[in-house]
Amino acid sequence: MTNAHYDAGEIQDPASRETALFARLRSLLNEAQAGAAALRQQLEGVATDTLVDRAALQRVPVIRKGDLLALQAKNPPFAGLSPVKPGTLKRLLVSPGPIFDPEGRGDDWWGSARALFASGMRKEDIVHNAFSYHLTPGGHMMESGAHALGCAVIPAGVGNTDQQVEAIGVLKPTGYIGTPDFLKILIDRMAATGTASPFRHAVVSGAAFPASLQQEIAGAGIDAYQAYASAELGVAAYETSARSGLVVNEGLIVEIVRPGTDEAAADGEVGEVVVTRLTADYPLLRFGTGDLSRVLPGPSACGRTNMRLAGWMGRADQRTKVKGMFVDPAQIAAIGRKFPMLGRLRLVVSREAEQDVMLLKAEAATSGDGLQAELEAALQAATRMRGTVEIVAPGSLPNDGKVIADERLVA
Numbered sequence: 245m246t247n248a249h250y251d252a253g254e255i256q257d258p259a260s261r262e263t264a265l266f267a268r269l270r271s272l273l274n275e276a277q278a279g280a281a282a283l284r285q286q287l288e289g290v291a292t293d294t295l296v297d298r299a300a301l302q303r304v305p306v307i308r309k310g311d312l313l314a315l316q317a318k319n320p321p322f323a324g325l326s327p328v329k330p331g332t333l334k335r336l337l338v339s340p341g342p343i344f345d346p347e348g349r350g351d352d353w354w355g356s357a358r359a360l361f362a363s364g365m366r367k368e369d370i371v372h373n374a375f376s377y378h379l380t381p382g383g384h385m386m387e388s389g390a391h392a393l394g395c396a397v398i399p400a401g402v403g404n405t406d407q408q409v410e411a412i413g414v415l416k417p418t419g420y421i422g423t424p425d426f427l428k429i430l431i432d433r434m435a436a437t438g439t440a441s442p443f444r445h446a447v448v449s450g451a452a453f454p455a456s457l458q459q460e461i462a463g464a465g466i467d468a469y470q471a472y473a474s475a476e477l478g479v480a481a482y483e484t485s486a487r488s489g490l491v492v493n494e495g496l497i498v499e500i501v502r503p504g505t506d507e508a509a510a511d512g513e514v515g516e517v518v519v520t521r522l523t524a525d526y527p528l529l530r531f532g533t534g535d536l537s538r539v540l541p542g543p544s545a546c547g548r549t550n551m552r553l554a555g556w557m558g559r560a561d562q563r564t565k566v567k568g569m570f571v572d573p574a575q576i577a578a579i580g581r582k583f584p585m586l587g588r589l590r591l592v593v594s595r596e597a598e599q600d601v602m603l604l605k606a607e608a609a610t611s612g613d614g615l616q617a618e619l620e621a622a623l624q625a626a627t628r629m630r631g632t633v634e635i636v637a638p639g640s641l642p643n644d645g646k647v648i649a650d651e652r653l654v655a
Contacts, residue, residue, distance in 0.1 A: 356389025
């Protein structure tokens with residue numbers, strides 16, 4: 245570990261990295277197939293010893309995040325993608341859906357330490373972790389990386405803002421981990437209570453981080469960096485001091501494919517991010533995230549030699565992340581089934597006062613008898629988040645098949 249890089253792996257020769265990744269892939273698949281039925285099915289007709297490069301990898305079909313719910317229902321808990329017994333894992337986690345996620349044993353299992361290191365966090369720093377620890381992976385994911393660096397962690401989780409500010413005032417953490425929205429809430433609350441902000445470094449994820457919010461947080465004296473992470477993959481890519489895209493994490497094979505296909509997109513073309521995770525207890529092979537991005541040309545100015553992504557550029561499907569939680573079209577459809585008198589429904593996601601907000605537009609002949617309030621309660625029950633409802637005239641919503649409209653600007 246140096247002042248500039250977490251380890252020598254970040255600055256290794258790209259060709260050597262590629263050779264090592266595919267050698268590890270072949271070895272891992274040979275070991276894992278016997279205990280992972282879904283892997284065997286995914287590899288049907290493809291000999292593992294032929295997987296020598298990215299061109300060969302394209303013969304393997306993509307398994308997409310949107311398919312996990314159905315796959316896990318057929319073969320619980322992990323859809324036959326993990327070769328180990330659930331009781332041997334460190335944690336069994338639950339994401340909205342529900343989708344079940346494993347956490348294996350070992351230091352920095354989620355690969356978050358590199359992202360925290362790139363943000364400036366170091367041994368003996370105190371880090372305020374505001375990701376949820378309740379069932380979902382976020383809190384544990386980032387805590388493991390902080391511990392790998394030798395940081396002390398305040399397991400703050402979400403909510404209880406006044407109590408969090410009180411703890412911050414006493415414990416004075418220099419690092420923050422969480423959504424950018426909640427960091428702004430903490431900054432505003434500290435200002436309102438006269439609490440001096442001790443934060444100097446931040447890693448933010450799980451929500452949009454537009455330029456306006458970046459400027460506001462920088463103005464508060466906080467050097468904030470973005471991380472691209474998911475419950476299945478851990479930290480897949482992270483921002484560095486170069487401030488030019490997100491560097492792909494070590495131990496992953498990342499591809500950009502044409503949405504809805506298994507085929508690689510042309511260089512520089514926007515497509516779906518597909519990740520192969522080389523982890524023995526959860527070896528995801530060509531996992532389609534549903535997120536859109538593109539590869540940036542050349543190496544990073546920070547000296548790291550791995551592939552760079554342009555960052556999050558939208559969704560290949562309509563599944564949308566709001567306040568760090570995914571909202572699926574199936575959740576909106578379920579609301580429609582509870583209220584058969586409604587016409588089309590459309591969930592509009594936007595930003596107000598640097599926060600994600602949801603507005604459900606519902607076609608109905610009348611808005612009487614408390615329908616709006618009932619729909620707002622149904623929306624909160626379905627998504628675990630509050631939103632507002634607007635009753636619109638029948639036939640006024642477009643007939644384009646869109647259930648979720650993300651109107652947030654991408655910086």
